[in-house]
Amino acid sequence: MAKTGGEMTELIKIDSGEAEIPYNWHCGPYWSRFFRGLRDEKKIYATKCPSCGTVYVPPREVCGPCFAKMEEWVKVGPEGVIEMFTIVKLPYINPSNGKPVNVPYTDVYVRLDGADTCLMHWLDETDEKKIAIGMRVKAVFRKKRTGTMHDIQHFILM
């Protein structure tokens, strides 16, 4: 019950029902190369700009500032540092499946060793007293990998 305008108001939740919308999409050559590295080698691959040297992960085909096509692949991580994090504590409905999301969980931006950009993922820690910007973390790979970002289960504090 939420109080609005001096009176108690019931918040109504409407279920979406059992609708399913199956879909698939092609990742393209760069994301496919990245996902094959996670799935087959437990390695994280990035692209490096031939002009400015910036290393991008997730990989990009073209460097934004230089407009240079990137064709050099480099391994980064699996360790890195926390550049930003958010601990999500407010329950909400996952819009992709209509189910409640388990909270709390921690979103983390990791700058992997050897990379200049950050990879967004999850951190296996939800106690804000134990997390700080600049802390070192390490990727934990799933035993069964299928070629998605979820092949990295999460990051752990080192």
Ligand SMILES: [Zn+2]
């Ligand atoms: Zn560049």
